[in-house]
Amino acid sequence: MTISFDFNDDHKLIRESVREWARKEAYEKIIEMDKKQKHDRQLLDQMGELGFLGVSIPEEYGGGGFDYISTGIVSEELEYVDTSLRVAISVHNGLNSMGILQWGNEEQKQKYLKPQAEGKKIATYGLTEPNAGSDVVGLETKAKEDGDYYIINGSKMWISLADVADHFITFAKTDSDKGHRGITAFLLEREFKGLSSGSIKDKLGVRAGNTGFLNYDDVVVPKENILGELGEGFKIAMSCLDNGRFTVAAGALGLAKAARDASVKYANERKSFGKKIGEHQLVQQHIAKMELGIETAEMLILKSGWMKNEGIRNTKETALAKWHATNVAWDAADAAVQIHGGNGFSAEFPVERMLRNSRGARIYEGTDEIQQIMQGQYALGYRVDKPLRMKMPSYKN
Ligand SMILES: Cc1cc2nc3c(=O)[nH]c(=O)nc-3n(C[C@H](O)[C@H](O)[C@H](O)COP(=O)(O)OP(=O)(O)OC[C@H]3O[C@@H](n4cnc5c(N)ncnc54)[C@H](O)[C@@H]3O)c2cc1C
Numbered sequence: 001m002t003i004s005f006d007f008n009d010d011h012k013l014i015r016e017s018v019r020e021w022a023r024k025e026a027y028e029k030i031i032e033m034d035k036k037q038k039h040d041r042q043l044l045d046q047m048g049e050l051g052f053l054g055v056s057i058p059e060e061y062g063g064g065g066f067d068y069i070s071t072g073i074v075s076e077e078l079e080y081v082d083t084s085l086r087v088a089i090s091v092h093n094g095l096n097s098m099g100i101l102q103w104g105n106e107e108q109k110q111k112y113l114k115p116q117a118e119g120k121k122i123a124t125y126g127l128t129e130p131n132a133g134s135d136v137v138g139l140e141t142k143a144k145e146d147g148d149y150y151i152i153n154g155s156k157m158w159i160s161l162a163d164v165a166d167h168f169i170t171f172a173k174t175d176s177d178k179g180h181r182g183i184t185a186f187l188l189e190r191e192f193k194g195l196s197s198g199s200i201k202d203k204l205g206v207r208a209g210n211t212g213f214l215n216y217d218d219v220v221v222p223k224e225n226i227l228g229e230l231g232e233g234f235k236i237a238m239s240c241l242d243n244g245r246f247t248v249a250a251g252a253l254g255l256a257k258a259a260r261d262a263s264v265k266y267a268n269e270r271k272s273f274g275k276k277i278g279e280h281q282l283v284q285q286h287i288a289k290m291e292l293g294i295e296t297a298e299m300l301i302l303k304s305g306w307m308k309n310e311g312i313r314n315t316k317e318t319a320l321a322k323w324h325a326t327n328v329a330w331d332a333a334d335a336a337v338q339i340h341g342g343n344g345f346s347a348e349f350p351v352e353r354m355l356r357n358s359r360g361a362r363i364y365e366g367t368d369e370i371q372q373i374m375q376g377q378y379a380l381g382y383r384v385d386k387p388l389r390m391k392m393p394s395y396k397n
Contacts, residue, residue, distance in 0.1 A: 005302075007073075014055065014070050018077035021050060022085060030082040033208035034353060037201060041122070041164050044088055048119015052078075053092055057101060058393065061109050062117035067395035068308035072250035072301055079251035080258045083357035084209030086251035090365070091160045092116065094244035095125035096169050102392045103185070103228040103236050112167055112187055123167040125244070126156035126214050127237050133158075134370050136171075136237060137180050141216060143172035150174070150226075152186065152194075152219040158364070162197045162212030166190050169240070170214070171233045183233035187225040194219040205356035228390070239388060242315050245322035245365050246304055252322075252329035252361055253297050259329070259336035259354050260290040266340055266349075277339070286335040293328030300324055311394030315385050316378050323371035326361040333358040 007015070026043055033040055047053055056071040057063025064070070071093060079086035100113040115121040132138040141154025152172050156162070168188040175182035188195060199212040228236050264287060267278030277283050300321035307314035336351040337344035344351050362368050377383035 003306075007069075010066055011070060011073055014066065015073050015077055017050070018052060018074050019080075021046070022078050022081040026085060027081055030084065030208045033084070034082070035207075035347070037203075037207045039084070039164065039199075039208060039210035043085065044092075044122055044161075044164070045119065047085070047088065048122075051119070052089065053119040053122075054097065054117025055093065056395070057093075057097055057113065057117040061101070062114040063097075067305075068246065069302065069305040071247060072305050075247040075250035076254035076257075079254035081254075082208055082353070083251065083255065083360070084206050086247065086254065087160050087206055087209050088122075090244050090247040090251070091124040091165075092122060094247040095240045096123035096167065098243040098392065099125070099169055099185075099236060099240040100187070100227065102239060103232075103390050104187075107224065108187060108227065116167060121166040122161060122164055123169075124159060124161040124165040125240060126159045126162070126168050126170040128156060128158045130155060130157045130213075134367060136234060137183070139171060139173065139183065141170070141172040142176070143174050143184060143186065143221070145174070146220075148223050150184075150186065150221045150223065152188075152216040152221055154216050156214040156216075158200070159197075159212055159214055160206075160364075161210050162214050163199045164210045168195075168214070169227060169236075170216075171237055172216075174230060174233075178231065180234035181231045183237070184230050185227040185233040185236040186221050187227055188219065188221060192219050192221065203360075205353075205358070205360050207356075232389070235388065238315070241365055242318050243308075243392075245318045246301070246308070248361050248365050249297070249301050249304070249318070249321040249325040252325040252358070253294065253301060255329040255354055255358050256290060256294050256297065256325070256332040259332040259351060259358075260287065260294060262349070262351050262354075263287055263290065263336045263339045266343075270341075283339055286339055290328075290332045290335060293332060297321070297325035297328045308392065309395040311391060311396070313385050313387070316374070319366065319371050319374050322361075322365065323368065323375070326358070327368070329358040330355075330362060 054063030059065040097116045116123045143150040143152045174184040194217040196215045270277045304318040304321045333354040
């Protein structure tokens, strides 16, 4: 086993190109979008043209063919600028495209994955419902068999890009008596009759991004659009989270770095009691804690990315990285507001938006509490991951 803390040339190039676009092209637009609470799909289309929407998807399916750490780097650099950009990567790449890569058949990969990786179609993932979030088995959406089709009825809530996406992975009960074995994953298209969506306004954060709901009113889905096998939806939903959470963790690292950088800059400019505030030890303590969080989060993310590249099951490690990194980001943003004093309370400075944006990641893709339950159960031996029927491809170089 070789352990390296070096990023390879591909990683460096990807970091540079995402950084350049996000900081120079996207930043101003994001600030306007955040203020107006209005999402603009143009930025996603640009991300598609630049190849950000299929970085770790094999070239034969329209992607860049780069390893999983590359997707982490894209997530980190995007969230350095704004969480809404990274959320698009989480749902489009992590939760949807990688789910199809793992569980889809060849026809589904050609029909759905390829245009998604090429950025021609935008995709998302609909699991959460008005009455079921953490408790996935409690979902109420139902799919009823009807000849060569399934008819889906129900609704989804808090879905990122609900009003924007062209393609959806969604989950419905095909057998209400079978618990988690009675859930099936389906691939839906925006054009499917009976599918409608709407947006949620006045969110605490991710205001430049779209978050909404989906209604399924007798949506007719051909059987060939079942992802995986009938009754395999719970496992698919959870394995998609292994990839989504990786992007959330890496994005949170980007936000923590942005909060640290803004704090260092401010602490070197602002003066009190005749010296720079950075020279006060209690301000240094805030920044020291950010450093510790950033370094430890990065290690956990790189370990999880390395395991993905090697094709090793990483549910525990990715969940740990997600739990830690999202709390590091929240703490860093909070400390950054503190360092900025009154100015931290104003949208004139970027740290106010960082604090609002960092809160959601402690809720979505598994709340803090769910992450802690998982880690406790792993340690106590109550939770053991069995091999999955379908594996993600490894990226051993
Ligand atoms: C900005 C944003 C974007 C999102 N995007 C998506 C998306 O694209 N797709 C999608 O499917 N979902 C998405 N979600 C939904 C998100 O995944 C859920 O909100 C989350 O899983 C929690 O579910 P819930 O809101 O129903 O809370 P609940 O499950 O009702 O939980 C409420 C509280 O109870 C706690 N709790 C619940 N069960 C337990 C337990 N057993 N032990 C201890 N505590 C417990 C929770 O931790 C939480 O604190 C998004 C949410 C947000 C805020």
